[in-house]
Every structure is written in structure tokens, then in C-alpha cells.
Amino acid sequence: MSTFEDHRSLLTGVAYRILGSVADAEDVVQEAWLRWSNVDETTVDDPKAYLIRVTSRLAIDRLRWAKSRREAYVGPWLPEPISTEPDVAEHAELADSVELALLVVLETLSPLERAVFVLREAFDLPYAEIAEIIGRTEPATRQLARRAREHVQEKRPRFDVDKGERRRMTERFINASANGDLDELIELLSGEVTMVADGGGKARAALRVVTGADHVGRYLQSINTPESIARFLASIGMAETLGVSVGMGEVNNGPAIVISADGKVITVISLMVADGKIDTVYLVANPEKIAHLRPATGPAS
Template identity: 50%
Template sequence: MTTGDVVKMDELDRARIFDQHRDLLQAVAYRVLGRAGDSEDIVQETWLRWSGVNPVEVVNPEGYLVRVATRLAIDRLRSAQARRESYVGPWLPEPILTSPDIADSVAMADSVSTAILLVLEALSPLERAVFVLREAFGYSYAEIGEIVDRSETAVRQTARRAREHVEARRPRYDTDQAIRQKATESFLAAAAGGDLKALMEVLAPEVMLISDGGGLAPAPRKAIRGVDLVSRALVMFAGRMPEDPSLSIVQLNGGPGIIVRSGPTPVAAMILNLVDGVVESIHLITNPEKLTGLRFS
């Protein structure tokens, strides 16, 4: 973020300036919220604010837009956290399709991984926003202070608390994309083929399966742990897939993931977290409200 002369926005195309920052706003909002649909709402609300701003008062368009989007996301997260107290079964972040350039950046892939997004759930909305702006996007403490309306000293303290919390709970997992791709391919072949023995070979002894159906799709209400129970649960899941399903490996949340579709409709998304080349945990999302962003375009 940089400052400069007042931008004479009456001489510029307002929509073009907003579109230049749309991806950034979406990325910030998603990392703060963990929900793609809510993030899109935040971007739209930011546009409404932007369309009504007095052009001569805008010194820095990026700063203004990120400030509005972040504050809206913090407010949305406060209400979302209250709603999650009544959520049916485990809650997982909404999966999103990501581009190869995110996967090529370890820092950016880490910031959008479901494993890290789950750790961020324990932070307060303000702590989460400060952590995201600092660690994922590299904003200075002074810039973050302007965004969240806090002093630079307060932001530094908040960032330290958030970083300590995340580092203490950060799960260890493989980041090498080639290893993850190969393991995902082996896992998919074994699970889709109902090969219990082959499936057990790619799972860690204490592997954990976390399923998010949100009460809207069949899913275990508690995590399943242990290679025997998890492998059998996955074979059972494969047996319940719709007729003529299509299974594909795509980039989900910064790494290879699996999408199961019935026609154009996604019915499940699966993300594997590896440690030393074997699957340590599996995030399975079947809640249809969390899969709408994975439809064929």
C-alpha cells in the first residue's frame, strides 16, 4: 500500500479502479471469514461504499477499499461465530478453487489452506484480520492500524498475540506440491476403486477424517480417527456416490484436492493434509451450501 497525491477519480473510470483491486478484496475477505459466499457479499458491499464515495477525498484507492472490506469482514465474522455455536457437526472452511501461482508460493498457499484457516477460527475477529493483513499480505503495522482503526502499538500487540497462537497450534504438513499431487492421485484411485488395502497404505496410522455436512448432507457428526475406521468410512462414502459421478483433482485452497460431481453439480470436496508423504488428516465437505463455488463455469 502506498500513499501519494489525491487521485482525481472524476478523470478515471471508477469501475476499472475497483476491478483492479477486486481479487485482493476477495482474498482478504476469504482469509478473514473462511467462507467464499460471505466474501463475495463483502466485495459487493465494498463496491456500494466505493460507488458513493467523494472522489476528491480518496488519497489511496487501495487503502480505502481494503479498509472498508476488512471492517465489513470483521463485523460479518462476529455474527458468523455466534451462528456457528448451533452448527450441526464439525465446521470446515468453505473450499475454493485456487490458481497455480498461489500453489507456487508457500506463504500464500499456507494462508489459504484449510488447516491454517481452522487454526485462525480460535482468534478473535480483530486478531484474525490483523494476522491476515500482516502475514498473508505484508501490510505494515501502521497501515493495518489505519485499516482497523487502532494505534500502531496496539496493532503490534495484537499481531504478536495472534502469531503466537497460530505458531503454537500450527499443524505440520507437507507443502511440496509434487508429493501432494502424487499422494492425492494414489488416494483417489484407491478410494474410487474400493481398494481397502491400497487405501490403508496411503493413510497414516492415526489419520483423522473430519466431515462437514452442516446437517444438510449425510456426514459423521464427530471426527473419525484411526486408519482402519477411516479407510472403511471412505469406502462406504465411495459406495454412496451418485450414479455416474465424475471425480477430478483440482487446485483447492492452495494445493491438490478432489471434487466429486454429479453432472455439473459438486456433491463433495476433499482436501488431504500430508505428513512425511502419508495422509494425516482428511477434510471432507458435503454441505451443499459450501460447494456452490465449485460448479463448472
């Protein structure tokens, strides 16, 4: 295996955390490979540090461009879900620190703040090394890190981190939805629950954040009917598709509902739990963001 391939998964982890986009991360890593292919390896003392530096700089530049593009995005923008199933070897470096709720908060940081936060908190790089990557002095880099850390601590929701509890709540949610039991579904939701749906203008999804247990419950129940599924499939060019399935998958280091049709993932729903209730629902239906995912192999209940 080449030097670059030895570090590819690590570089993908760096780029994905900075960008929140699988496609953009893969593009950045490919560009890093092109640059590495033109380098005389014998002149590089520390290939790993060199590749992280190149990848991080490319990711920061890509994020600056992406932020302006996202201003014209249709509806709410969510990070691309990524599989963290144990058998997805190419994403081994993404097994930790890629929780969807954290990535959503990181979207509110500036590109430099986000890069510094990721490199320090997720990869524990020395401040001197991060300073060299971003082209700032070490004191300025420490200040960026402190500001980013305080912002994340302030904005990051206090969700339960117990995956077993999240899995149990997700199973109850699936059962309530499948049975059409609106009362049971609403009972699982906190009174102040919010739902963020990302269709990107390419699939049917709420264009604004939905709040309140009754509103969120009714919306989620409405998208689970045969008629609504048929309309959704038509919106993404799969009008004649049969064989819709619902399963449990491991997405962004947590249980998620993965809805598929004819072997293609059409919706991913992640539930965030706080104080025994579902507090936030993240729903991603933009086909460009979930095309890389595989249908769930786990049972829906």
C-alpha cells in the same frame, strides 16, 4: 475498468482470508462497492488503502456475527473450498496463503486477531495502517499480531508443502478407493489420521471428527460405494442423478478430489500429508459451500 474493479480481486482475497467463506466474502465486497459508489473519488488520496480499510472493517463485523451463527452449525465447520486453478482469473489474489489447514487454524483466533494476522502476514500492511483499520493503537496492534502469530505457529500442523508429493498421494488414494482396496487405503493413512467432514446438516457426513487409520479408512471406503453415493445424492435432492465422476482439482492452493454428479460438485476432499502419510482428511459436502465450484477437469489418476 473502474477504480473499484481494479482492486476487486484483492478485496475478495482480504475478505475471504478473514472470513473463510466465499459467500460472506462476496457479500462484504459488494457492500464495500456500495459504500465506494457514494464516495467522491477526488477526496481519496489512496483508493487502494481506503478500500482495504473499508473491506477489512466490514469483514470483521461479519465475522463476529458469523462466529455466533457457527455455534449452532450441525457437525464440524470447515472453511469454504475455493478454486485456485490457474484459469480462475477472478480468484488470482487467492493463489497464496489460503491453504485449508491454515484457514482451519485461523478459525480459532478472535476476529481482531485474525484480521491483524491476515493483513500483516498475507498482505504485509504496516502496523500503523492495520491499527487504523481495527481502531487500536499501534502497540496494541503489534501485541495482537504477536499473539496471533504465536497461536498459529503452535496450532498449525506440520504438513508437507510439496504439492507434487500431495498430488501423488491423492492419486494413490483415488486408485485405492476406486478399487475398493481397504488395505491399500489404510496403508496410505498415518496411524493417528483424523478426518473432519462438513455436511452442515444438509448432506450426509460424519457429525464428529473420525480418528485412526482403520476408522477413517473404513468410513472413506463406505462413502465410495454405489449405494452410499445414491443415499448421499438423495440427501441433497439429486436422487435420480446419474453420471457421477471423480477428478483432480486445484483447491485452496493444493490438489483435491472433486466428486461431481451431472455437472454439480457434491464433495471436495483435501488430503494433508506429513512424513509420507496422509495425516488429515478435510471433506466438504455441504452443498451451500461448494455450489460455486466447477467439476474437476483433471484426470482422477
